[in-house]
Amino acid sequence: MEVLLSLILFNFHLLLLVLLPFTYTSVSADSSSGLKNDTMCDYYRFCGANGNCDLTNPKLCVCLDGFTPKDPTSYDSSDFKMGCVKNKAWNCSTDVFVGYSVLHEPNGTSSLLNQQSLGGEDCKGKCSSDCSCMAYTIIGSGCKLWSGDLFDVRFVKEGGQGIYIRTPASDKAGKKGGGGGNQGKNEGLVVGIVVGSTIIVISGMILASCCFLRKRTQSKALGHVRINEMVSYQTHTNEQKEDLGLPLFDLKRIAVATDNFSPNNKLGEGGFGPVYKGILDDGRQIAVKRLSSSSGQGLHEFKTEVKLIAKLQHRNLVKLFGCCIQEKEKLLIYEYMPNRSLDYFIFDQTQGNVLDWPKRFNIIRGIARGLLYLHQDSRLRIIHRDLKASNVLLDNKLDPKISDFGLARSFGGDQSNANTNRVVGTFGYMAPEYAVNGQFSVKSDVFSFGVLILEIVSGKRNRKFYYSNNNDSLYGHAWDLWKQGRSLELVDESLKDSWNLSEVERCIHIGLLCAQQYPHDRPTMSSVVLMLGSDFDLPLPEIPTFFIVEPFDASSSSTGKNDLSITEMEAR
Incomplete structure (x- = not known):
């Protein structure tokens, strides 16, 4: 029986690997209808260089206007790490800048322009005169310029921050906010049929395997799972009683928002632990203070900060969204300040x-x-x-x-x-x-x-x-x-x-x-x-x-x- 089950599971896993690109595309295509696939866009450099993570597009990642996949075969197979490259050389004298609204500033090589009281046309002129300038945005009375590739671009229809991206004049008519092409309805229909048929074929295999494995592992895992759940629940319950009205965030949600506390998202480190930038699944940008387990005074300061600032509401005080106390982690979730500190x-x-x-x-x-x-x-x-x-x-x-x-x-x-x-x-x-x-x-x-x-x-x-x-x-x-x-x-x-x-x-x-x-x-x-x-x-x-x-x-x-x-x- 065990040998037979192993063969079934092996064939099932092999089948999933073959069908993964199709199922991934299908889920992406349905994301606009309510399926939550936006967490993929939160992963660092998920779409590679010069790619836009577009939840309304079946491919999910599409190249910016004026760019094409560096490896079209891999890109069509949902392997975006090679990114996008220019489809033709830029012409510094004729290139135009197209305005977009982005969820957050792209990653890449950037610098603040050392000028005062610059207007939009001045910023555009500075970037236009530098043929290596890829994009610019206006910050206060200054400019922020990007040179070279852009990463983690995510266009939004409304809200967000304005950014202007260099585009060849001939591509200006490209679709704003997306770039790249669109998949046809027929392709989505075919993919849906393939996926649906596959699910029917393997559903029996899944059911049999799950029933067998559940009985076999239940006695071993049940005690461990329940203990963890009780500890986590008790911790959350106690904190709720102590800090009424303060939202408690799930650790998994914060881990996804910060790309599992990636060093690339680290803003800095203080005496009580590091601080990370993150993006929640609802689009909010956050700063996460992660209390270090080695900080002897950290727990006291953590509770002090939670109790005090949770009830403070003023335009000149940083806003605390909530906290997380789970699995030995103690996190404070703040609003993200894009211009750092004074x-x-x-x-x-x-x-x-x-x-x-x-x-x-x-x-x-x-x-x-x-x-x-x-x-x-x-x-x-x-x-x-x-x-x-x-x-x-x-x-x-x-x-x-x-x-x-x-x-x-x-x-x-x-x-x-x-x-x-x-x-x-x-x-x-x-x-x-x-x-x-x-x-x-x-x-x-x-x-x-x-x-x-x-x-x-x-x-x-x-x-x-x-x-x-x-x-x-x-x-x-x-x-x-x-x-x-x-x-x-x-x-x-x-x-x-x-x-x-x-x-x-x-x-x-x-x-x-x-x-x-x-x-x-x-x-x-x-x-x-x-x-x-x-x-x-x-x-x-x-x-x-x-x-x-x-x-x-x-x-x-x-x-x-x-x-x-x-x-x-x-x-x-």
């Missing part, structure tokens, strides 16, 4: 040109409004405790959103300050009373905000503080310039063509007020928001006397970063 722009001479002064002033005000909500307008008074440039993310409009609440603390009622024996945060942003005595309050966040303002204005990091009068810190340098009436010397050179002098000087003044030594001298965030939106006279800041040198006690500080977007590791 430090990626302001501390880079090249990328800094993308953020002119109006954008930076808008970012300063947005961060202030987000902190005001945390300190005053949310149901709980929340202190972030780790506000810094890398924890401010930028959306597709370059609007700021505060992220990373793993170190945050909440207060109820009239409580406004507390003490801790465990100092965590980032050196250069810590308030003096917190760094030395472990005392924190809403004024601790105000201090960090003051440092951040000076960084945004100057484009320089406030890396070190000193217990001296040497003023080898950004704050000390800003103070000296302000006392001498030379504040504008602090300003990033890239801003001088777009700055508003009164706004710049006022921001420097506010930054000095916020980063004063004593908490009672610092303004509240409600006062800061009012200062940023008006022109009344500001009080004079006190002379700085307190600076922190290199990490004074490594054992009392956090050991790493916990960012959704990571650009550079810092001591912490």
